[in-house]
Amino acid sequence: MLTFRTATRADGPAILALLADDDITRARAAAAGSPLPEPSAAVAESVDAALWAAYEAIDADPCNELIVAEAADRTVAATCQLTFTPSLSRGGAERLTIEAVRVRGDLRGQGVGRSLIRWCLDRARERGCRLAQLTTDKQRTDARRFYESLGFTASHEGLKLPL
């Protein structure tokens, strides 16, 4: 039993814990010389001004939504961020970009991520989007298979440049 909804400020610490609980994120943070804390009470304390400002920017912008999947016990089971981008391509339709998808460690392999992505795709269809897109690190071979099983095609190279 999952409930999908936009995040509130109260979800902040749980979302940050999910974002931090990821091998690639940990490696990136370590390489940048700023290792993230282990997901714990310390994460809640690390919700600093920059992150709250980002949360407020997401919350205020009609093109961005922070989504959580809530478990029956009211805890946050999974999260992702949706960006709806207006475009002059494809007849002026919006496209959905999905970022920062995370499922809580103890709930992986149970279909939570699949339900979350399907819900997001339905939300995009309701909004009139004609394309959904995301990128996934080539190290995440399981993730590519997961998204392909949901109908995505790995037709594009995803290029990144740290600034």
Add this chain to the structure above:
Amino acid sequence: MLTFRTATRADGPAILALLADDDITRARAAAAGSPLPEPSAAVAESVDAALWAAYEAIDADPCNELIVAEAADRTVAATCQLTFTPSLSRGGAERLTIEAVRVRGDLRGQGVGRSLIRWCLDRARERGCRLAQLTTDKQRTDARRFYESLGFTASHEGLKLPL
């Protein structure tokens, strides 16, 4: 001599002509049963309500910018769309996504695209973005090399799903 700026309504027809003048776009439109007109006066007439609504949405949203490179003769030499996405990752920094990059056919191979992308990256740095990203169709092998020469790494799979 190029001038970079955000687009105005007057640039709409020229931008649509650039978007249409692309083999992959043409193939996609043909597959969808709605071939785009050849870049010509007809393009200007095809600027319909949905496209103007998309233009207005881009123009009104602080997270989206439609960019044009203007040649010395005041014509539009190139275009792209910038999306600045607030995020709880990377310390709350925004990321820049670049979409719909097009250089006018008669100006290709002269460094116009390179100048455009560099200008966009500078704009993102000024705004405090910590990451720039884009996807490019795997059929566009020249495009991948172009972006790699600008410092991008093809570290990710770009997955798409028409809705």
